[in-house]
């Protein structure tokens with residue numbers, strides 16, 4: 398049995414993804430609790446949400462005022478505030494031990510019928526749930542970046558996830574006007590298993606001098622009808638995020654997932670893409 402009536406959603410992690418998930422949930426009339434480890438990080442999540450809501454309002458795509466949506470979100474640094482939540486979504490950094498600790502807290506704090514979802518990009522849902530008493534209520538709800546704009550959500554089914562939990566995951570995504578597809582709990586699921594080698598190959602093609610950055614991106618955009626070429630997309634995702642995902646896939650799946658040399662060097666240099674103003678391209 399899982400709780401089907403969802404009024405209040407708890408989101409752990411107020412970074413890029415957590416703030417986006419909180420925003421989309423509040424936009425769709427859910428009450429939200431947004432949690433991070435320090436109040437400054439919660440505040441920074443709220444700034445991201447407010448900026449995004451203002452941009453969407455200026456394009457005329459919001460049905461309510463940004464302030465009305467914003468007021469549905471409470472901030473906290475204490476996960477105990479999730480005791481009243483009907484669903485919890487974890488979006489903390491991509492580290493198995495950190496996520497396991499967060500899920501231990503969620504299991505302690507949330508009622509036993511509350512579904513606990515993770516936004517992990519590459520980690521195993523089964524591993525994340527492995528120390529819990531009730532792993533059957535854990536599922537992957539893999540939102541795409543930027544959450545307010547991207548329509549797709551990948552539902553990732555762990556070894557012990559029950560049908561009731563899977564149904565709830567699809568239903569809540571539909572309530573958020575997202576479209577889902579399902580993946581088994583295998584490294585990188587559908588999206589990152591295919592996307593990460595594509596990005597790494599784009600970087601190698603550039604590093605080997607096959608073509609300029611602009612021509613690599615143009616070739617893939619015009620030649621295969623994707624909205625962004627691999628170098629531009631890597632900058633948007635964050636080169637550190639791409640490297641971390643590639644290393645996890647390399648560990649699990651072997652040589653064909655080896656991260657590109659230049660990806661590692663750029664991350665070491667602190668050129669992480671759009672968020673630091675420089676990756677493969679420069680940003681204002």
Ligand SMILES: NC(=O)c1ccc[n+]([C@@H]2O[C@H](COP(=O)([O-])OP(=O)(O)OC[C@H]3O[C@@H](n4cnc5c(N)ncnc54)[C@H](O)[C@@H]3O)[C@@H](O)[C@H]2O)c1
Pocket residue numbers: 409410411412413414415432433434438488489490491492495499516517518519539540541542634635638
């Ligand atoms: N960035 C992307 O494009 C993207 C896309 C899909 C999925 N994801 C996944 O989403 C998750 C979050 O990624 P992100 O890009 O938002 O990361 P981020 O670094 O922007 O945000 C993570 C936040 O989690 C907070 N945090 C860490 N430990 C915490 C804890 N114990 N309790 C509460 N908060 C804690 C950090 O302080 C930080 O604010 C990761 O699992 C990532 O793989 C990322």
